[in-house]
Amino acid sequence: MDLWIVLSIAMLAVWAFVTFTMTAPGWIHILLTVGMFLLIYRIVVRGTRDVERGPKA
Numbered sequence: 696m697d698l699w700i701v702l703s704i705a706m707l708a709v710w711a712f713v714t715f716t717m718t719a720p721g722w723i724h725i726l727l728t729v730g731m732f733l734l735i736y737r738i739v740v741r742g743t744r745d746v747e748r749g750p751k752a
Contacts, residue, residue, distance in 0.1 A: 699737045706730035 710726035713719045 697737050697741065699733055703730045703733035703737065706733070 706726045707730040710723060710730060713723050713726075
């Protein structure tokens with residue numbers, strides 16, 4: 696597993712805990728947004744093959 700995937704899962708866990716156990720302030724939902732973005736991005740990057748993007752200088 697990638698370190699960024701673990702970090703994104705931790706963000707989602709903190710968001711879920713705070714949201715469902717107390718009255719969460721509005722800014723706590725940024726953890727949901729960033730955590731989901733990071734998780735989806737890292738899964739896509741890991742599944743993409745390395746493609747040569749033109750001649751290297």
